[in-house]
Amino acid sequence: MDFDLNDDQKMLAKTVADFGKKESTVERFRKVRDAEGPGWEKAVWQKMGELGWLSVPFPEEVGGFGGSFVEVGLILEQLGKTLVPEPYLASVVLGGYPILLGGTAEQQQRFLAPMIEGKTSLALAHREPARRFAPGAVAATATKDGEGWVLEGTKAWVPNGHAADQIVVAAKAEDGLGLFVVDGDAVERETLGCIDGHRAAHVKLDGVKVEADRRLAAKPAEEVLVQVLDHGAAGCVAEGFGLAQSMLWMTLDYLKTREQFGVKIGSFQALQHRSVDMFVEVELLKSVFTEAIARVDQGDLEARRAVSAAKLQLAQGGQFVSRQAIQLHGGIGVTDEADIGLFFKRMHSLVTLCGDEAFHVRRFAEEMDAA
Template sequence: MSLILSEEQELLRDTARDFVQEHLSVKAFRAIRDQDVADGFDRKIWAELCELGWAGIPFSEEVGGAGLGFAELGVVLEELGRTLAPTPLLATVALGGTAVALAGNETQQKEILTAVCAGERLLALAFQETPRFNPEVVETRAETAADGYTLTGEKRLVVDGHVADTLVVTARSADGSVGLFLVDAGAAGLSVERTRMVDSRNAANVRFDGTPAQALGDPTASAAVVDEVLDRAMIALSAEMLGGIQESFERTLQYLKDRDQFGVKIGTFQALKHRAADWFCEVELARSIVLMALRGVDDAAPNLPQLASAAKARTSDVYIQSGEEGVQLFGGIGMTDEEDIGLYLKRARVTELWLGDGDYHRHRFATLEGY
């Protein structure tokens, strides 16, 4: 598949950009943050977004989806990432929804994904246990019960966990295998504690104490599926990060053209020009690898895990670089809450460490390549 957007994808991008500018601008993000909205997002806007069909982009038409792919999902996520838009799209569609689509049996897919596409159900993927990302550690236990399973354990950094109607949870069975399980919000022995993140992203710590759960598909056969889900999660997150990277770069570039010091625009200084040029290269490289990874999902690329790590390593490094360069080049004003650029630095930090930073992914890439 081509690494440039098709005409249809460009149309989708333009629609998404218009919608996001109108309803989900950085101003809207600030309003949600400053008013301390309990859900952490605007349900009315979410309903409109679902009416546009975005919640069903990668899902089949049988469940009410658009039957498109990650390439299209990535287009929308990038636009949402540009304005730090608070929506449950990433957690519900790209993470939870993808898990259901990959691992769920026919009944589960039909029931859950139909509700997701209709905007009637929110999902969250609960996988992280260690403070620093290490998906090999899964101590949450799944025990068989009369009517399915019970889960016991704790998960952290569950994005949108506080609003999810259904949690998709990784847990280890008695035989040692790791599988995926479904837990309904409000289930007995489930406690969900919303966490206030530095970037005002919505997340939660979740505790299971003999909480009733249902296996997603066959839990003993899904160890490989967990990896596949995480690969896709990394790639989708990278697409969102690309939007933030592009936006923070463009905003800083504009500032270099606008700001006067020593009687000239600061963009005339070669020390800053060279930094901008190097930064531009990094942005372009990030765009290329994200596009390649998104298409890798749709084309079932045999090296998808490598592409996922390549994309997440790059966007992690470049987003942090963008946030840091942005604040530095804006100077004093960049340190204020009033100026938006600092919001991107904070979002960069959270998205960098979520699902593995550059160091983690270089380590993973080397392991995947056998060295």
């Protein structure tokens, strides 16, 4: 498999990187986080649509670019470098991929086309209270009601669930797991503040009626959900890789400027060794990130292994980098005024989203046994 980027992919990554540096700095993240509203700006989301970033993985028939997850991963990497708050991971990946993989052409046109233009956003409501990460761990129910369905249950910590125009809900029907596209205004939503400054929602389904044509049934729902969560995990790794790079650079800059005992602390050999350890972990993360985004579209055993290996490195290596960055900054690193603390918190959130370390270690072992 060729892991080299082509010219178009390099240009895409540079365009997103330039956007982050010029138009969406960490200071913008702070302002949006502290302001009233969804925690991101609709005008910027629409601009992302105009730039074509929201269309990347979707078919040309619905206004998409027809690309792969490699391009999606490159975008997420660059967005992570400056903490761009718009819900690219939550909407394009977690919300969009169920419709891409499990929806009919008509459903893709109906639900993806407006999001591609930046007019709407999406969310995936899968996780539930007191349940872990397995795709089949769903207690919410879908009961047949004439030609449609009635949904009951509660979904926890839904990324972008507080603002999404359409929410893809996983619920158990009499014929097995189902995925249903529910209008955001049809459910009861409790907006939650997350540790990383983003917002999410608890979503309550209390007799929510859904028309028959809102069920995504082009493929078996559990098969689709496994692939969606793998794409989500790969997206977490991509964004986390961007975070790790920024934390390494920020820490090196700090070591070169901070003085103690009359000298730059970067001259202390012990701190140089710790910086090298951070660099090594970032390079390891780069390797597994590259393989994960290149393989995840395959949807096979090899892809699942690559994703779980990458998520494990994010949990171990990514968190090592973030913790060392805090340590080397000293007490200032944990204050809200210090940028490094914002990156640390976002890394912590990404490590648990779409499967934590324990889940992916266990799954990797099970996949190896099954081979």
